[in-house]
Amino acid sequence: DIVMTQSPDSLAVSLGERATISCRSSQSIFYNSNNKNYLAWYQQKPGQPPKLLIYWASTRESGVPDRFSGSGSGTDFTLTISSLQAEDVAVYYCQQYYSTPLTFGGGTQVEIK
Amino acid sequence: QVQLHQSGPGLVKPSQTLSLTCTVSGGSISSGDYYWAWIRQPPGKGLEWIGFIYNNGNTYYNPSLKSRVIISLDTTRNQFSLNLNSVTAADTALYYCARDQGTNYGGFDYWGQGTVVTVSS
Numbered sequence: 001d002i003v004m005t006q007s008p009d010s011l012a013v014s015l016g017e018r019a020t021i022s023c024r025s026s027q028s029i030f031y032n033s034n035n036k037n038y039l040a041w042y043q044q045k046p047g048q049p050p051k052l053l054i055y056w057a058s059t060r061e062s063g064v065p066d067r068f069s070g071s072g073s074g075t076d077f078t079l080t081i082s083s084l085q086a087e088d089v090a091v092y093y094c095q096q097y098y099s100t101p102l103t104f105g106g107g108t109q110v111e112i113k
Numbered sequence: 114q115v116q117l118h119q120s121g122p123g124l125v126k127p128s129q130t131l132s133l134t135c136t137v138s139g140g141s142i143s144s145g146d147y148y149w150a151w152i153r154q155p156p157g158k159g160l161e162w163i164g165f166i167y168n169n170g171n172t173y174y175n176p177s178l179k180s181r182v183i184i185s186l187d188t189t190r191n192q193f194s195l196n197l198n199s200v201t202a203a204d205t206a207l208y209y210c211a212r213d214q215g216t217n218y219g220g221f222d223y224w225g226q227g228t229v230v231t232v233s234s
Contacts (some may be wrong), residue, residue, distance in 0.1 A: 001176075038218035045125065049209055049224035056219055093160060097219050101175040102162040 002026050002096050006105035012113040019081040023094035028074045031098070034105045037096035041070055041079045042108075045090045053092075054079070086112065115139040117210050119225040125204075125232050131197040135210030135225050142191045143168045148213035148220060149166060149193040153206040161206075165213055166193055200232045 003026040013019040017047045029038045037057035042050035052061045054070040057077055081088055089112060094105040122135035137151070142149060150165035164174035166184045174182050183196045197204060208228045211221040 038219060042221075049211075049227055050221070051224075052220045052222050054220075055214070059219070061222065068142070097158075097213070100162075100173050101177070104160040104162070106159045 001101055002029065002099060002103050004091075004094055004103050004105035006094060006108050008108060009106070010109040010111065012111045013081075013084045014113045015086065016083050017113075019084050019110055021079045021094075021110070022090050023033070023072075023077045023079070023105050025075045025077075025096055025098075028071070029096045029098035032076050037073050037077070038096055039070075039072075039077050040095045040097065041068075042093045042095065043088075043090045044093065050093060053069055085091070085109070115212065115223045116150075116221055117212065117225040119208070119210055119228045120172075120230055122229060123229055125200055127201055127232055127234050128199055131195070131204060131208075131230055132202050133208055133230070133234075134192050134194045134209070135194070136190070136192045138191070138210075141188075141197055142186060142193060143188040146215040146217055148173075148215055149184075149186070150211045150213050151195045152209045152211055152221070155203075156205040163195065163197075173225060174203070202232050204230070205232045206230060 005024045007022045036043050039057040044050040049109040053064050057072045069080050071078050091107045093107050117139045118136045125131045126182045137157040148165040153161050153164040164184050181198050186193050210225040214222050
């Protein structure tokens with residue numbers, strides 16, 4: 001199984017400041033054949049299912065604000081919220097879909113400082 | 114707009130079978146390059162992929178649960194279902210159904226509302 005490790009576990013950022021979350025996979029999730037990283041990011045607010053933010057490591061899902069961006073390749077990935085808003089308070093998860101079993105990171109709680 | 118609606122009991126006795134159904138509206142479950150998935154979240158913990166089914170009926174399961182899980186499709190009702198047998202307290206979790214965008218996009222783009230399932234006598 002591919003193990004996904006997120007850091008930090010929690011993060012407190014001032015409104016308008018940048019939030020950065022890291023995700024590392026235990027093996028590369030990059031396919032040379034199509035030049036894609038098989039990684040997605042989700043946002044989960046209390047009492048709600050996760051919401052897909054980004055797939056292919058850096059492609060924003062339709063309707064997701066452009067303050068959310070994803071980067072990285074191979075085994076190391078980052079989700080950045082460029083200017084934190086109050087509505088961004090949530091738990092964020094990364095997920096690999098390179099191979100089954102599909103696996104998620106442990107989550108990062110983002111709060112307002 | 115695709116919507117997924119879950120149904121099924123919230124309480125299951127130990128050793129019995131957990132059964133949940135996900136009804137899809139706004140699109141046909143048998144068309145498109147999508148996988149129909151079940152994911153669970155134990156209380157206070159992260160997300161665990163249980164498995165998914167493709168529109169041709171091919172299934173893929175998490176090896177940690179494979180011996181106890183069956184995911185099936187009912188194309189006439191536009192539904193897919195989860196059966197997890199021989200449950201224990203460790204199977205207590207919030208269960209979600211979701212659509213996986215498959216090989217063209219990736220990620221779970223639509224989710225059900227979630228069903229809290231408690232395993233207790």
